[in-house]
Amino acid sequence: MTLEHSQYFRTPKPRPIQPPKLHHATFMTMDVDAMVAWYELAVGLQPVYYAAHAAWLTNDEANHRIALLRIPGTHPPIDKPHSAGLHHTAFEYPTFDQWLDNYVRLRDADVRPVVCLDHGMTMSMYYADPDGNGVEIQIDVFGDGGLSKEWMWASQEFAEDQVGPQFDPESLVVARAAGLSPEEIHRRAYAGEYPPAQLRTVMTFDDPWPSRIASDPSLLDGVGYPATEEA
Known part of the structure; x- marks a missing residue:
C-alpha cells in the first residue's frame, strides 16, 4: 500500500487572502454550572450569557472565547483520554x-x-x-x-x-x-x-x-x- 501525502505536504499552502483568527471553542457538557465555575477560577472566563442549557464565556474583548452547550441527547464520553477529538x-x-x-x-x-x-x-x-x-x-x-x-x-x-x-x-x-x-x-x-x-x-x-x-x-x-x- 502506497501512502499518499496530502496536497499540503512540502507544497505552497493555499490560504485565504486575509486569514481569519481563531475566536472560540465550544464544548458539549452535561453540567454547565461546574464548567462555568471551573473556567472562571482557572483562567478568569466570565459568562456573558448564562443559562441552565448553555453559557458563553470571555476573559478579554471578545464576546466569548468558550461556549458550553448542554444539548438534549448529550451523554458521557466513552474512554475519553483515548478518544479522537x-x-x-x-x-x-x-x-x-x-x-x-x-x-x-x-x-x-x-x-x-x-x-x-x-x-x-x-x-x-x-x-x-x-x-x-x-x-x-x-x-x-x-x-x-x-x-x-x-x-x-x-x-x-x-x-x-x-x-x-x-x-x-x-x-x-x-x-x-x-x-x-x-x-x-x-x-x-x-x-x-x-x-x-x-x-x-x-x-x-x-x-x-x-x-x-x-x-x-x-x-x-x-x-x-x-x-x-x-x-
Missing part, C-alpha cells in the same frame, strides 16, 4: 511572573496541574476541567511569537523532541524566590533539572467519567429532552 485548549500569560503567580493561586485553591512540560518555546502547565478536557496555561519563553515560531521551525532540539522534559512547578516557585531569572529557570527546566517526584505518561489526562457515573448512574441516560405539552 479535541485534546486541549490553551491560554497564555504575557509574563513569567503572572504565569507562575497563577499556578500558586490555583494551587492554593486545590487546583493542580496534571503535568508540566517545558516544550522549548513555551513552559506549559496542563490542567483538566470537570469534564476531563485538557487546559494548557503557558508562557512563551521568547516573549515574541515570531521568535518562538522560528525556533520551532529551525531548531534541532524541537525536531528531536516536540514534548520536552517534565518539571515540578514547586521547584520553579523556589527558584524564583531564590532570585533566579525567568531565563535561567527556563534553561534549567529545559535541561531537566526540575523533575517532578513522579513522572507521568505525557499528554494523557485522567478520565473523570467512570467515578462520576458510579456516583450517579443516571448520567448514563444522558441529557433529557424537554417535556412537550399535549394539546
Whole structure:
C-alpha cells in the first residue's frame, strides 16, 4: 500500500487572502454550572450569557472565547483520554511572573496541574476541567511569537523532541524566590533539572467519567429532552 501525502505536504499552502483568527471553542457538557465555575477560577472566563442549557464565556474583548452547550441527547464520553477529538485548549500569560503567580493561586485553591512540560518555546502547565478536557496555561519563553515560531521551525532540539522534559512547578516557585531569572529557570527546566517526584505518561489526562457515573448512574441516560405539552 502506497501512502499518499496530502496536497499540503512540502507544497505552497493555499490560504485565504486575509486569514481569519481563531475566536472560540465550544464544548458539549452535561453540567454547565461546574464548567462555568471551573473556567472562571482557572483562567478568569466570565459568562456573558448564562443559562441552565448553555453559557458563553470571555476573559478579554471578545464576546466569548468558550461556549458550553448542554444539548438534549448529550451523554458521557466513552474512554475519553483515548478518544479522537479535541485534546486541549490553551491560554497564555504575557509574563513569567503572572504565569507562575497563577499556578500558586490555583494551587492554593486545590487546583493542580496534571503535568508540566517545558516544550522549548513555551513552559506549559496542563490542567483538566470537570469534564476531563485538557487546559494548557503557558508562557512563551521568547516573549515574541515570531521568535518562538522560528525556533520551532529551525531548531534541532524541537525536531528531536516536540514534548520536552517534565518539571515540578514547586521547584520553579523556589527558584524564583531564590532570585533566579525567568531565563535561567527556563534553561534549567529545559535541561531537566526540575523533575517532578513522579513522572507521568505525557499528554494523557485522567478520565473523570467512570467515578462520576458510579456516583450517579443516571448520567448514563444522558441529557433529557424537554417535556412537550399535549394539546
